[in-house]
Amino acid sequence: MIALSLADVAAIVGGQPHDIPDSALRITGPVVMDSRQVRPGALFTAFAGERVDGHDFAAQAVADGAVAVLATRPVGVPAIVVDDITAALGALARHVVDRLGTTTVALTGSAGKTSTKDLIAQLLERKGPTVYPAGNLNNEIGLPLTALRADETTEHLVLEMGARYVGDIRYLTSLVPPRISLVLNVGTAHIGEFGGREQIAQAKGEIVEALPSAADGGVAVLNADDPLVRAMATRTTARVLFFGESQTADVRAENVRLTPQGQPAFTLHTPTGCSDVTMRLYGEHHVSNALAAAAVAHELGLSADEIALALSQAGTLSRWRMEVTERSDGVTIVNDAYNANPESMRAALRALAAMGAGAQARGGRTWAVLGLMAELGDEALAEHDAVGRLAVRLNVSKLVAVGGREASWLQLGAYNEGSWGEESVHVSDAQAAIDLLRSELRPGDVVLVKASRSVGLEQVAQALLDSVAVSSDGQGAGR
DSSP states (O other), X not given: OOOEEHHHHHHHHTOEEESOSOTTOEEOSOEESSGGGOOTTOEEEOOBOSSOBGGGXXXXXXXXXXXXXXXXXXXSSSEEEOSOHHHHHHHXXXXXXXXXXXXXXXXXXXXXXXXXXXXXXXXXXXXXXXXXXXXXXXXTTHHHHHHTTOOTTOOEEEEEOOOSSTTHHXXXXXXXXXXXXXXXXXXXXXXXXXXXXXXXXXXXXXXXXXXXXXXXXXXXXXXXXXXXXXXXXXXXXXXXXXXXXXXXXXXXXXXXXXXXXXXEEEXXXXXXXXXXXXXXXXXXXHHHHHHHHHHXXXXXXXXXXXXXXHHHHOOOOXXXXXXXXXXXXXXXXXXXXXXXXXXXXXXXXXXXXXXXXXXXXXXXXXXXXXXXXXXXXXXXXXXXXXXXXXXXXTTOSEEEEESSHHXXXXXXXXXXXXXXXXXXXXXXXXXXXXXXXXXXXXXXXXXXXXXXXXXXXXXXXXXXXXXXXBOTTOOOBTO
């Protein structure tokens, strides 16, 4: 963050100083909400959560080097007291980005946001210092925390924006106004809250409504292959750049294929040239993500060859997203357990099928260890049933449905599609899945682990990796 005095911070956020011996003391370090991340010069934000209250850690944060605490009450150590820490954090972020004038890229979509954000960051880092969120810090707290990591050296600020309701993205763009906005897709994630895909499109499109006009440098990067996204071109006065496999897209892919390992390859076409790409990531769904990142990189001055090289070298920066690791016994674990919705679940299953084609030819099997997809509302039964059916159609060898009622719908869909017997099983929890897999896996098997974050299926992937040493030539995250 840029250095600010405590007097400056108090004025920016409309707060009252308490127990501050010298208001000229400056925040020179990060702004953090986890006291374990405090470094000398930091500002600690004392959020009160469901299980812990940051105010209880204020004294320790100052002892560890924090200059002050952003709090809602006096805490006995230097503090700036405000009515609403979230609002204060947003005001501070807006002040910082307005002073810096950094090029801000904001992206949203129902699926693929974090993977695309990681790709954009790796492309733009080739041009200059780039700040981007770790994981998916994409809400009213995570977004300003990310923005506040920018300083005078930052050339690009890449921000992921999530939404559960109409108006959420409008608020986020008011905190950090973008110059380039990217919309990946409109799917069914959080459809239970929104009520339909049209409402989701309304919410996602707020990110292009926030752009400056074309005359002032605003650019909307839109998916030409998604009709609901393409239609957002009418909601902005910014210049529009389309990406996709459509021949009408400005940045497009041709000759899309998968390697025997399940990694996408294609010819990238941009307005300045074309170049071949072979990615290190897994699954054909990454082609759309790569094209979105390529469009942003093109807009910011990278050539087609530079973009293709960067995409071919890019890995996964965020954990539990298609992390592929081969054990020493030849079993491959695909940990995609961070989250799940119908679109990302289907993409992961197709990636599993592609990766497993060679393994099955050698006697290996593909395992889909799947759990709940949350927040689907009235669509939950149909969507879980459809995913179970898709596993059969893709010739997945074994389905392990983990958890309660929704997981049973996954198994039922598979059974009704293929009259499966031993090919599918429903288990109560992660430990039961671990016990089953430990007894059943054999060399050459490929195991996909995926569910919504609340299910915690990453522990299944980790337990399977802990069971057997990882091969020295195995492939880790993004490799």
